[in-house]
């Protein structure tokens with residue numbers, strides 16, 4: 458496992474972000490895990506909120522999107538966002554993009570088309586990128602508790618194999634910031650027995666769950682080796698100055714993580 462810590466934080470046009478060097482080194486990928494800083498939204502959405510369905514002003518969300526597109530030099534109209542619904546549906550993104558004018562209910566996307574930027578919005582959930590170095594296929598996944606329970610990461614990796622001919626040995630996988638086991642307590646109603654080895658019992662039918670470890674376990678079962686995985690190891694709830702955290706704040710914004718094939 459390759460661990461990326463806070464010292465790797467970079468800034469572009471005043472927007473702090475993380476990138477994974479091994480993904481950038483491919484020469485055909487552009488990506489970033491953005492933070493909450495550098496945008497125009499007011500509290501509780503301060504400030505780089507990209508979600509337009511949780512109470513923030515539409516104009517500010519649109520300004521935030523433009524700030525990111527300008528900093529990373531892509532057309533904001535080429536950024537695909539989903540109506541993420543904590544399910545396990547996977548969207549195959551193809552041209553023409555205009556067919557996706559309305560945000561569709563999916564929690565993961567796969568594409569092999571250049572100049573399409575796949576965006577995932579999170580505030581504690583885990584954003585995951587997958588890139589096939591040989592076949593130039595990418596995926597972006599929104600994996601929260603429900604998606605993890607449904608095995609969304611497993612399903613994306615299998616679909617990349619069956620529909621795009623991807624081989625596990627050629628994949629690079631990046632995990633963005635998400636809520637850590639330090640802050641993520643759930644109760645027996647939503648706890649799954651298969652998570653026991655990735656959880657700390659807190660008594661009274663409550664557990665602190667490590668969502669990242671469960672997703673990594675799903676990857677390993679699909680043939681992914683530790684050295685193919687790159688993890689930004691920051692808990693969103695512990696670092697609320699840098700990230701939105703639903704658990705930590707309740708009403709709040711959503712940060713963007715995006716990935717696209719540039720050529």
Ligand SMILES: [Zn+2]
Nearest residue numbers: 639640692695
């Ligand atoms: Zn924490």
